[in-house]
Amino acid sequence: xxxxxxxxxxxxxxxxxxxxxxxxxxxxxxxxxxxxxxxxxxxxxxxxxxxxxxxxxxxxxxxxxxxxxxxxxxxxxxxxxxxxxxxxxxxxxxxxxxxxxxxxxxxxxxxxxxxxxxxxxxxxxxxxxxxxxxxxxxxxxxxxxxxxxxxxxxxxxxxxxxxxxxxxxxxxxxxxxxxxxxxxxxxxxxxxx
Numbered sequence: 065x066x067x068x069x070x071x072x073x074x075x076x077x078x079x080x081x082x083x084x085x086x087x088x089x090x091x092x093x094x095x096x097x098x099x100x101x102x103x104x105x106x107x108x109x110x111x112x113x114x115x116x117x118x119x120x121x122x123x124x125x126x127x128x129x130x131x132x133x134x135x136x137x138x139x140x141x142x143x144x145x146x147x148x149x150x151x152x153x154x155x156x157x158x159x160x161x162x163x164x165x166x167x168x169x170x171x172x173x174x175x176x177x178x179x180x181x182x183x184x185x186x187x188x189x190x191x192x193x194x195x196x197x198x199x200x201x202x203x204x205x206x207x208x209x210x211x212x213x214x215x216x217x218x219x220x221x222x223x224x225x226x227x228x229x230x231x232x233x234x235x236x237x238x239x240x241x242x243x244x245x246x247x248x249x250x251x252x253x254x255x256x257x
Contacts, residue, residue, distance in 0.1 A: 080173045083169065083173065087169060090162075091153070092244075092247065094159050094161070095158070095162070097158060097244045097248060098158060105153060105155050108148045108149065108155065109149045112145040112146065112148030112150075112152060115142075116146065117145075117225060117230045117234070118134050120142070120224065121222065121224050122134060122220060123135070123142070123224070123228070125228075129185060129189040129191060129192060131195050131212060132208075132211050133219070136199065136205075136209045136210075136211065137204040137208055138201070138203065138204040138205070139199050139201050139202075143174055143202065147174075147202075149233070150170075151163065178201065182196070191212060194212065
């Protein structure tokens, strides 16, 4: 059964990446990080990147409904990891307006994307509703939901992780930290505000 996307969903999918670049430029322009805020941001960024990488090693996109590993705790570990990392960087900026703007962007952009993906999964996997009843959409359970009868986990697969190129998230985060350190240095040594 094919699942049609509405105009709004297509628009959100088209603008989410360009909007991310606009937000990144605004972030770098407004950010006023300190060494302490950068270090503390690692408390969200590192676990967020780890979760994304861990989830990428489990998921077989569009081939099966993954219900084990991190998918036994939340239906959207990739998005949860992204949220954690993004808010880590927002807190590093020491600009609360960026934190608020980021929260709004996630609601407006990722809310509809997640709902659209759920419609797709519901249309393609007969056991999606049972899975959705056991595992929360975004905020994770404290314990893993039991896997359905007959489904076992092959565990984390490094080749799957590489296939999904999740290492790009780590490189991107390193680039953001490097840029923030350069901005801190420029502001401190050249008096640029």
